[in-house]
Amino acid sequence: xxxxxxxxxxxxxxxxxxxxxxxGRAIVITSGKGGxxxxxxxxxxxxxxxxxxxxxxxxxxxxxxxxxxxxLGLESRVKYHLLDVLEEKVTLDEALVRDKRSxxxxxxxxxxxxxxxxxxxxxxxxxxxRLRERFEFVLIxxxxxxxxxxxxxxxxxxxxxxxxxxxVSAVRDADRVVGLLPGDWRPELIINRLRPHLxxxxxxxxxxxxxxxxxxxxxxxxxxxxxxxxxxxxxxPLALDxxxxxxxxxxxxxxxxxxxxVAAPAVKASPGGGFxxxxxxxxxxxx
Amino acid sequence: xxGRRIVITSGKGGxxxxxxxxxxxxxxxxxxxKVIxxxxxxxxxxxxxxLGVExxxxxxxxxxxxxxxxxxxxxxxxxxxxxxxxxxxxxxxxxxxxxxxxxxxxxxxxxxLADFVIIxxxxxxxxxxxxxIAGARxxxxxxxxxVSAIRDADRVVGKLTAAGxxxxxxxxxxxxxxxxxxxxxxxxxxxxxxxxELLGVIPDDEEIIDTTNRGEPVVLDETSRLALIxxxxxxRLDGEIVPFTxxxxxxxxxxxxxxxxxx
Numbered sequence: 368x369x370x371x372x373x374x375x376x377x378x379x380x381x382x383x384x385x386x387x388x389x390x391g392r393a394i395v396i397t398s399g400k401g402g403x404x405x406x407x408x409x410x411x412x413x414x415x416x417x418x419x420x421x422x423x424x425x426x427x428x429x430x431x432x433x434x435x436x437x438x439l440g441l442e443s444r445v446k447y448h449l450l451d452v453l454e455e456k457v458t459l460d461e462a463l464v465r466d467k468r469s470x471x472x473x474x475x476x477x478x479x480x481x482x483x484x485x486x487x488x489x490x491x492x493x494x495x496x497r498l499r500e501r502f503e504f505v506l507i508x509x510x511x512x513x514x515x516x517x518x519x520x521x522x523x524x525x526x527x528x529x530x531x532x533x534x535v536s537a538v539r540d541a542d543r544v545v546g547l548l549p550g551d552w553r554p555e556l557i558i559n560r561l562r563p564h565l566x567x568x569x570x571x572x573x574x575x576x577x578x579x580x581x582x583x584x585x586x587x588x589x590x591x592x593x594x595x596x597x598x599x600x601x602x603x604p605l606a607l608d609x610x611x612x613x614x615x616x617x618x619x620x621x622x623x624x625x626x627x628x629v630a631a632p633a634v635k636a637s638p639g640g641g642f643x644x645x646x647x648x649x650x651x652x653x654x
Numbered sequence: 655x656x657g658r659r660i661v662i663t664s665g666k667g668g669x670x671x672x673x674x675x676x677x678x679x680x681x682x683x684x685x686x687x688k689v690i691x692x693x694x695x696x697x698x699x700x701x702x703x704x705l706g707v708e709x710x711x712x713x714x715x716x717x718x719x720x721x722x723x724x725x726x727x728x729x730x731x732x733x734x735x736x737x738x739x740x741x742x743x744x745x746x747x748x749x750x751x752x753x754x755x756x757x758x759x760x761x762x763x764x765x766x767l768a769d770f771v772i773i774x775x776x777x778x779x780x781x782x783x784x785x786x787i788a789g790a791r792x793x794x795x796x797x798x799x800x801v802s803a804i805r806d807a808d809r810v811v812g813k814l815t816a817a818g819x820x821x822x823x824x825x826x827x828x829x830x831x832x833x834x835x836x837x838x839x840x841x842x843x844x845x846x847x848x849x850x851e852l853l854g855v856i857p858d859d860e861e862i863i864d865t866t867n868r869g870e871p872v873v874l875d876e877t878s879r880l881a882l883i884x885x886x887x888x889x890r891l892d893g894e895i896v897p898f899t900x901x902x903x904x905x906x907x908x909x910x911x912x913x914x915x916x917x
Contacts, residue, residue, distance in 0.1 A: 400667055400668060400698065400700075401668045401669075402666060402669055402803075403667075431809065432805075432806045434802035434805060434806070479809075482779075483780050484780070510777075510778055511666075511667035511668070511777035511778055512698065512777055512778045513697050514748075514778065515781075534866065535866070535867050539703065540698045540700070543698060543745070562863075565864070570863065570864040570867075572867065593837065596800060596832070596838065600838075
């Protein structure tokens, strides 16, 4: 019996039985509110991780309203998508689009003419698991809202990055989303589109104001600048622009995610206007 | 009375649906119309915040649908504009709590109480979108001059057209200096791509961030250029012919057109 088992094991195993590499990290980028910068964040953090030598796949979970391909400038290379893989019409390798600039970066696009309800949560989970076997980072770009698309995007992940802008409505939605994520997660926060001059004038919430409500570990702060719109329209992530300050901020976020010690982001922002009291009453109910 | 029922939608989130709903509603109310705003973003409501009435919510849309209160009990009257009211969304429920048929019924009932029922749609094209458009008779699509927003708007225009809803466009957050330098699409480009009629153009203005955080629609400030712009949009909606502010210099966004061809 023992002999039989060992011979079976010999047949099943690779000739050199190297230990299986550790599974990659699956991280969902989410926000609740739309238009706060999830897709831009996914593209830039992914590009920065890949530029630092990590193997990265970006998954667009926004079925029906995909945009990650545009932000990466890969829209003309997308042939197959997530649902083609889930429905076994093509293999994973056929659907993965390699980035133009980096050998380490891949995109799995969303279907554009299908519905979010077409994705089966269990299949999505299994797909993310397969991607984790092949990539060190699986970044999942979540759709806006908290409907089915959100649930599917979160299903296979083990960690979350919450993107929030310094606006009362975005903070409220982010707070709601944090409450819907698995209770044992410790989501990290990126505050996007900060305008320091408005914070100084008391016309925008400060980083401290936002995090007084959300109370999440701060992964980074990204300033509002027209360069982001230009880069998105061109399909070239700013993270790859060595001269861009915003690019540097994304690279710092990537380094932190990769486990490097990075100094806390330098944000000069005195406390904001009279919003904090408003936020306080608004969120008083959440323990 | 049978008021107009207009849904404000976009596909992409964060392009300004809620801000537009609040300010357009306030501008119409200022012009003497009776206006009811409906927040259909169940679970992620924000229209109450933008209007600054968040502390006055007692009942919500879901409670109306479930028959736990009268429709009139759930309406919150704005203190600054007598003829403006809000039907807030529920915050701790799911979008599926209201079906398309139930939403259509509520909107129809509201039509009997107002000249304009303006429905603030959630982002996306899931169940929340389908129920938000269910009771509407016309649509306003809000977009920004960005490739991703326009692609999403294109999807929504297709869905609205399939549903038989006439629609017009509001192009939001236009930065004239970026249009001039060729770094942003022109309003003409946007209308051309979406093959839709223009209702209004709103420049990017930091003032809106502050007024939204404070819960004071910018329309309240008579000296604001945005107040003037929302008034113009309200007048166009009302059937007046009001000339557009022009941000010219056409640009070629070749990527966009190949994108559309690719479907």
